[in-house]
Amino acid sequence: MVMWVFGYGSLIWKQGFPFDECLPGFITGYRRVFYQGSTDHRGTPEFPGRTVTLEPADGEVCWGVAYKITKEKDKKDALDYLEVREKQYDKKVYLDLFTDPNASEPAVSGMLVYIASSDKKSNKNYLGPAPLEDIAKQIIKSEGPSGPNRDYLFHLEKALLQLGFEDKHVMDLANEVRRILSGSTEWPAAADAS
Structure with a gap:
């Protein structure tokens, strides 16, 4: 039985587990948002960073990469690793991956996706x-054991652009960070700014 895992944040550029194939594509009905606090990777408990999670959104798509x-042994190793890495993400769902916006059938069904829900209890x-x-x-x-929070944002922006995907929320946020850091509205393109 094959296992697929969908990456929509740092898993796009830094997997950390063995896989046989990767497939760029998108899920439907969700959008990527910087609403999850990170106290273990990109921030600290005293000053959390922000990482992405998925928020249900009718008519939206979220591009990322699926890993087969x-x-x-690789499935067990990947799950053991992800349970630690994604421990602040309290929800696991199984979603379909599409690779063609015109397709009616998914390219992959039942991919594992980690989501940080808005439920403050869990x-x-x-x-x-x-x-x-x-x-x-x-x-x-913000900065944590995995490095500055801004690096996470800029790596995500660059990885998405390299795959040919533009995410307005990510790009708007990256441009705002660059604007604040530079003190002006002029800054090099995303591909040059990592």
Whole structure:
């Protein structure tokens, strides 16, 4: 039995587990948002960073990468690793991946997707929405064991653009961070700014 895992944040550029194949594509009915607090990777309990989660949104799509894992040992290793890495994500769902916007049938069915829900009882690190400038300032100030929060944002922006996907929320936030950091509205393109 094959296992598929969908990456829509740092899993796009830093997997950390063995896989046999990767397939760029999108899921439907969700959008990527910087609403999850990170106290273990891109921030600290005293000053959480912000990472992406998925929010249900009718008519929206979220592009990312699906990873195919076939060997039993690799599946176990991947799940063991992801349970630690994604421990602040309180929900697991199984969704379909599409690779063609015109397709009526998914390319992959039943992919594992980790989501940080907005339920504060099961997800104590959920930060939720805030004005773009406030999110940008929090990202600029936050740093954790995995590095500065801004690196996460810029790596995500670059990885999505390299795959040919533009995510307005990610790009608007990256541009706001660059604007604040530079003190001006001029900054190099995303591909040059990592």
